[in-house]
Amino acid sequence: MNRTTLVLVAALLGITNFSIAQSPKYHILVGTYTSTGKSDGIYVYEFDDQTGALSYKSKITGISNPTYLAVSPNRKQVYSVSEDKTQAINSFNYDSKSGELTFLNKLSTSGDAPCYVSVDASGKYVFAANYGGGSIVAFQIRQDGSIGSDSQFIKHEGSSIVKGRQSTAHAHSVVLSPDNKFLFVPDLGIDKINIYKFNPKNSAPLSPSEPASVPVTPGSGPRHITFHPNNKFAYSIHELNGMITAFSYKKGVLKEIQTAPTLPEGFKGRISGADIHVSPDGEFLYGSNRGDGNDLVIYRIDQKNGRINFVGRQASLGRTPRNFTMDPSGSFLLVANQDTDNISVFKRDKKTGLLTDTGLKVDNIGKPAFLKFVETN
Secondary structure, three states: OOHHHHHHHHHHOOOOOOOOOOOOOEEEEEEEOOOOOOOOEEEEEEEOOOOOOEEEEEEEEOOOOOOOEEEOOOOOEEEEEEOOOOOEEEEEEEOOOOOOEEEEEEEEOOOOOEEEEEEOOOOOEEEEEEOOOOEEEEEEEOOOOOEEEEEEEEEOOOOOOOOOOOOOOOEOOOEEOOOOOEEEEEEOOOOEEEEEEEOOOOOOOEEEEEEEEEEOOOOOOEEEEEEOOOOOEEEEEEOOOOEEEEEEEEOOEEEEEEEEEOOOOOOOOOOOEEEEEEOOOOOEEEEEEOOOOOEEEEEEEOOOOOOEEEEEEEEOOOOOEEEEEEOOOOOEEEEEEHHHOEEEEEEEOOOOOOEEEEEEEEOOOOOEEEEEEEEOO
16 A cells, blocks of 8 residues: 555544654665766666666766775765776765765775775774785774775785686675674685684784685686575675585585576676675575676575575676666666666566566666665665
């Protein structure tokens, strides 16, 4: 029953004092590549949770390649990388009501091409992964939300078997465990997911866990990792071989239970696995393919053992689906198609996991690379 119907019913019954719970409203923050000149910063859109439509709210310019973003737990700050040789991480004040962003400060990440940023659940530290530098860095967050100069820098070492892609380490993401006690770092160059204990009370908050890493198949190129809502399973997507690995998870320890493809059997085109997410209800897993795939694979998750079973696939309606996200209700899935300058909007069937094109899109935004839902005040 919608709000209008409730008001009419209340009027007929003579009820004059009643309240209607309002569902949360959301903005979507869009990180982009600015180096081509089609985009000039971070964009903010308003999301219609009934239709999936996006309407432009604001943007902030003057930030080089703000491809990946993170939002503070209190929704008052946003952090972005500058994915280029400026080696920067940037901080902004964020008005979650108006969608306005205001620049605070930036610092060097001490490594080329920072490509991922995350904030711990306490809001005390922000982390960045340097793809080109094969390193990670942890910065304290000041009381005003800006990035503090005190930091911890960790350089990965090693290589793997794919010439030209794995001659050195390439840290690709920095993902905190659901309990905020561990940091997981898939490294494309060394075919490992490195694992660190995280203690925000220590001056150097990261220390090697036990075990300190989990290996994946040589030549895989682990890129991103995501956790199941029940905190018992985790899933990584691999860029170089286009595979997904399912793990059991407990207290910082990953144990491989299955590896499954993101591409159909006999696929002959360029392979480039990209992003991976579990649906909010924990029932389905989605992974995106770039290269010549340009689609999303859909798996149902076995809730007892974490194994995944193929459901189907959906064309991304653009090229290079670098990143995608689902709204918190799980009703919609949005895809950032980097090389066709568009964001596609799909309706998600919560029972089957399958996606349907809504016909809605944003097609006037250059090189979208990241999408983030943020609840408005």
